[in-house]
Amino acid sequence: MYERIPGLRRRGFLAATTGAAALTLVGCGGGTEDTADGGDGGDGGTPKRGGRLRAAFAGGGASETLDPHLANLFADVARAKALYDKLADHGDDLSAEPRLATGWEADKTLARWRVTLRAATFHDGRPVTAEDVLHSYRRIADPKQAFRAKASLEPIDLDASRATGERSIEFVLKRPTAEFPNVLAAFGAYIIPSGAKDFDTAPVGSGPFRFVSFAPGRSAVFRRNDAYWDGAPHLDELEFVVANEESARVNALLGGQVEYAHELNPTTARAHEGKGRIEIVRLRNSAMQAFCMKTDRAPFDDKRVREAFFLIADRQELVDGALSGAGEVGNDLFGKGYEYYAADLPQRAQDLDRARALLQQAGAENLKVTLNTSAVAAGFTEAAGIFRDQAAKAGVTIDVKMGSKDSYWSDILDNGTLCCYRSGAMPIEAHISQRLLTDSTTNATKWRHKDFDALYQQAQSTRDRTQRAAVYERMQRRLYAEGGFLVWGFADWILGTARNVRGVATKAPANSLDWARFDKVWLA
Numbered sequence: 454m455y456e457r458i459p460g461l462r463r464r465g466f467l468a469a470t471t472g473a474a475a476l477t478l479v480g481c482g483g484g485t486e487d488t489a490d491g492g493d494g495g496d497g498g499t500p501k502r503g504g505r506l507r508a509a510f511a512g513g514g515a516s517e518t519l520d521p522h523l524a525n526l527f528a529d530v531a532r533a534k535a536l537y538d539k540l541a542d543h544g545d546d547l548s549a550e551p552r553l554a555t556g557w558e559a560d561k562t563l564a565r566w567r568v569t570l571r572a573a574t575f576h577d578g579r580p581v582t583a584e585d586v587l588h589s590y591r592r593i594a595d596p597k598q599a600f601r602a603k604a605s606l607e608p609i610d611l612d613a614s615r616a617t618g619e620r621s622i623e624f625v626l627k628r629p630t631a632e633f634p635n636v637l638a639a640f641g642a643y644i645i646p647s648g649a650k651d652f653d654t655a656p657v658g659s660g661p662f663r664f665v666s667f668a669p670g671r672s673a674v675f676r677r678n679d680a681y682w683d684g685a686p687h688l689d690e691l692e693f694v695v696a697n698e699e700s701a702r703v704n705a706l707l708g709g710q711v712e713y714a715h716e717l718n719p720t721t722a723r724a725h726e727g728k729g730r731i732e733i734v735r736l737r738n739s740a741m742q743a744f745c746m747k748t749d750r751a752p753f754d755d756k757r758v759r760e761a762f763f764l765i766a767d768r769q770e771l772v773d774g775a776l777s778g779a780g781e782v783g784n785d786l787f788g789k790g791y792e793y794y795a796a797d798l799p800q801r802a803q804d805l806d807r808a809r810a811l812l813q814q815a816g817a818e819n820l821k822v823t824l825n826t827s828a829v830a831a832g833f834t835e836a837a838g839i840f841r842d843q844a845a846k847a848g849v850t851i852d853v854k855m856g857s858k859d860s861y862w863s864d865i866l867d868n869g870t871l872c873c874y875r876s877g878a879m880p881i882e883a884h885i886s887q888r889l890l891t892d893s894t895t896n897a898t899k900w901r902h903k904d905f906d907a908l909y910q911q912a913q914s915t916r917d918r919t920q921r922a923a924v925y926e927r928m929q930r931r932l933y934a935e936g937g938f939l940v941w942g943f944a945d946w947i948l949g950t951a952r953n954v955r956g957v958a959t960k961a962p963a964n965s966l967d968w969a970r971f972d973k974v975w976l977a
Contacts, residue, residue: 512695605639661972898937
């Protein structure tokens with residue numbers, strides 16, 4: 454027997470509704486605190502239909518593809534969400550909201566879930582069915598493929614899962630999973646028609662825009678899908694333009710070649726904010742900024758050394774210097790402001806005397822350590838230099854080592870002892886499962902504790918949200934005391950738009966539902 458789970462999410466069980474009722478739509482109703490209305494004095498409150506919006510993103514060159522299961526770069530994801538849908542997606546607080554699914558119910562064991570689909574159609578007129586969903590997930594899970602969402606779908610036993618009707622699916626899981634809606638919302642878990650193959654020449658999805666053309670490494674053009682289940686987009690057409698250098702994206706925006714420029718740096722934002730030529734949109738709390746300490750090797754296999762490094766950091770100086778103030782301080786935990794975040798823990802501050810005492814207790818006076826960094830992400834090299842100077846005040850010598858932008862992320866996953874690290878938005882549960890369990894595939898801190906793993910399984914098998922939140926808080930207190938992530942800040946994600954662009958969400962972290970959601974944007 455399947456049941457609604459009380460308190461499964463902040464929003465509770467999401468029963469069958471129309472898309473318009475299931476979430477607050479960005480850009481509709483105008484003048485809300487969640488959207489950017491531009492500043493040209495025009496009528497920004499009433500959506501206008503028509504026009505082409507050109508959006509500039511950094512791209513991946515000639516190897517780019519529109520295969521949504523291969524989406525990796527932000528440009529890939531923005532194009533994929535214009536053409537395709539997922540069963541669910543992450544809201545502003547990273548809790549799951551329904552998309553192609555109208556709702557989900559679990560049985561008493563939390564190991565079987567029934568998902569109901571809404572009445573939606575693909576661009577060629579075919580209905581989206583349970584078989585399409587299962588085909589999509591089985592394609593992602595193919596061991597011969599390297600699709601990003603494969604790890605997220607791992608809890609599903611796809612051989613045992615089945616369609617129970619044209620628009621209903623019974624998912625059988627390998628173990629109790631209270632946070633199963635996060636699986637449905639996983640990065641890259643898009644639904645494609647059964648048998649789809651021509652992703653770059655004739656892609657067919659169920660998303661708000663239809664395919665027109667695609668030139669890898671250059672541009673992609675999409676046209677409004679008038680039959681979209683969540684309401685036709687306001688724009689007639691949407692064009693993605695590749696501009697890898699930030700300066701190129703800014704210049705294209707200033708010159709009127711594009712109306713939207715993704716991922717601007719804080720210096721650019723300060724130079725143009727409030728000046729009247731373009732609008733600057735800051736998506737707060739979008740990217741965790743951290744130093745990653747390898748807990749399985751010296752010197753960070755001693756928790757006293759890790760605590761000392763927590764106390765060496767002047768977080769405000771790092772935010773001000775490395776992020777040019779475009780962010781807020783962290784507290785050595787991922788997911789500030791997200792569901793389950795342990796907000797009651799005291800804000801950690803620099804304490805050099807205590808740090809020196811801990812190092813002395815650990816026999817690590819005059820410690821020397823290498824900090825790996827790279828220009829692979831904004832603020833990394835600046836943060837490394839600032840932290841080097843902070844550590845010197847505690848008697849620690851840090852040798853900053855520059856790495857390759859092309860191989861940095863693979864290099865630091867297993868090698869070295871201390872490195873610069875960042876992460877985009879994801880649920881706290883996903884951060885734990887992907888990075889902090891003994892068998893996590895991207896466990897950069899090498900945090901491996903069977904009792905911690907057991908707490909995660911306990912949380913996943915707990916039906917009551919309050920009780921589950923208490924387990925997550927217990928886990929975060931452990932990480933706060935002795936974990937390997939020194940989370941010093943959370944960076945703003947900065948966008949630029951032309952002054953006639955309306956409906957851009959301002960509270961949606963990168964990778965969430967309303968980020969790069971061009972079906973709700975219009976030109977005034």
